[in-house]
Amino acid sequence: DTGVSQDPRHKITKRGQNVTFRCDPISEHNRLYWYRQTLGQGPEFLTYFQNEAQLEKSRLLSDRFSAERPKGSFSTLEIQRTEQGDSAMYLCASRRESSYNEQFFGPGTRLTVL
Amino acid sequence: TQLLEQSPQFLSIQEGENLTVYCNSSSVFSSLQWYRQEPGEGPVLLVTVVTGGEVKKLKRLTFQFGDARKDSSLHITAAQPGDTGLYLCAGQPLRGSWGKLQFGAGTQVVVTP
Numbered sequence: 290d291t292g293v294s295q296d297p298r299h300k301i302t303k304r305g306q307n308v309t310f311r312c313d314p315i316s317e318h319n320r321l322y323w324y325r326q327t328l329g330q331g332p333e334f335l336t337y338f339q340n341e342a343q344l345e346k347s348r349l350l351s352d353r354f355s356a357e358r359p360k361g362s363f364s365t366l367e368i369q370r371t372e373q374g375d376s377a378m379y380l381c382a383s384r385r386e387s388s389y390n391e392q393f394f395g396p397g398t399r400l401t402v403l
Numbered sequence: 404t405q406l407l408e409q410s411p412q413f414l415s416i417q418e419g420e421n422l423t424v425y426c427n428s429s430s431v432f433s434s435l436q437w438y439r440q441e442p443g444e445g446p447v448l449l450v451t452v453v454t455g456g457e458v459k460k461l462k463r464l465t466f467q468f469g470d471a472r473k474d475s476s477l478h479i480t481a482a483q484p485g486d487t488g489l490y491l492c493a494g495q496p497l498r499g500s501w502g503k504l505q506f507g508a509g510t511q512v513v514v515t516p
């Protein structure tokens with residue numbers, strides 16, 4: 290399987306705890322995106338990496354959120370001091386440099402904050 | 404306010420019927436994608452349209468990009484239960500940066516046998 294993978298698929302945590310999600314993009318894709326999706330809505334952009342450089346962050350990404358892509362391959366998204374409002378599906382997508390912005394999504398990580 | 408407005412929000416039809424889903428905006432897009440999403444899964448890319456007036460066909464699905472690249476439609480002929488899912492349109496605004504996609508809220512399609 291050469292698609293985008295995400296781990297874990299589901300995470301249940303208590304308010305105030307820290308959580309970290311991982312995304313492994315398609316191997317030849319140098320661009321990686323994180324999105325968040327809540328019930329009844331389409332995905333909303335969180336942040337973007339070109340290789341290892343984080344080039345854009347949404348205003349949705351508060352100081353409690355941090356993302357890395359240390360070697361330009363996999364990426365991690367960490368949420369510190371989780372709040373109930375953080376409960377959502379966190380989606381990762383990747384694309385090639387030269388494409389009509391065709392982004393391929395992973396299966397997502399469903400976060401539930403109790 | 405969503406940059407892309409999808410209609411209808413929900414569509415329930417019988418197997419064999421046809422359906423059309425619309426995606427509208429006041430902004431111009433350099434490209435537009437359609438995705439289908441199953442519950443608990445990530446969106447799966449169906450098609451990308453780039454040129455104004457472009458029509459693409461994928462088996463029983465027909466996608467059209469408006470001449471002004473502000474709107475798009477998805478038409479399904481002779482729908483089957485396997486077509487059930489959340490259909491999302493997404494695009495990169497002409498003046499957008501870094502390729503981040505703007506999504507519509509989606510159209511939930513249910514096809515009953």
